Amino acid sequence: MKKYDALYIFVGITKDDALNANLEKALAEVTKLGGNILATESLGKRAFSRPMHKRESGVYVKVRLEMDPLKIKELVNRYKLVEEVFRVQILAVDERLEAKIAAEREARQAKAAAAAARAEEAANAAGQTAAEETVA
Numbered sequence: 001m002k003k004y005d006a007l008y009i010f011v012g013i014t015k016d017d018a019l020n021a022n023l024e025k026a027l028a029e030v031t032k033l034g035g036n037i038l039a040t041e042s043l044g045k046r047a048f049s050r051p052m053h054k055r056e057s058g059v060y061v062k063v064r065l066e067m068d069p070l071k072i073k074e075l076v077n078r079y080k081l082v083e084e085v086f087r088v089q090i091l092a093v094d095e096r097l098e099a100k101i102a103a104e105r106e107a108r109q110a111k112a113a114a115a116a117a118r119a120e121e122a123a124n125a126a127g128q129t130a131a132e133e134t135v136a
Helices: 016-032 069-079 095-135
Strands: 002-010 036-052 055-067 085-092
Touching: 002 016, 016 036, 016 055, 016 069, 016 085, 055 069, 055 085, 069 085
Parallel strands: none
Antiparallel strands: 002 055, 002 085, 036 055
């Protein structure tokens, strides 16, 4: 099993209920082929840079899934038959790049926490010296 990021575009949807129903139908294709859905994120309605098939905009949904690499082609072919899915793009996730990005994010958070602690210590020290000056 390998991880993939899939970007779905749905058109002609005006309500969230319809989007959820269409998304469930699209994700059912993944589970039929033995894949697992790890995460979903709705990116909202966005306008196309140019009209496609007389459509001006679509609702974008990003999905992280896990699936056998040999079944991806079959999955894409099934989506050609599902009317609700306007477009789909499936990209393999680079595990090394994901690990590097996560390590960088953790390092930034640790650095920010250390800077906040130093700033708090400096504020406390300044407050103590100001209190000592008013007493004297």
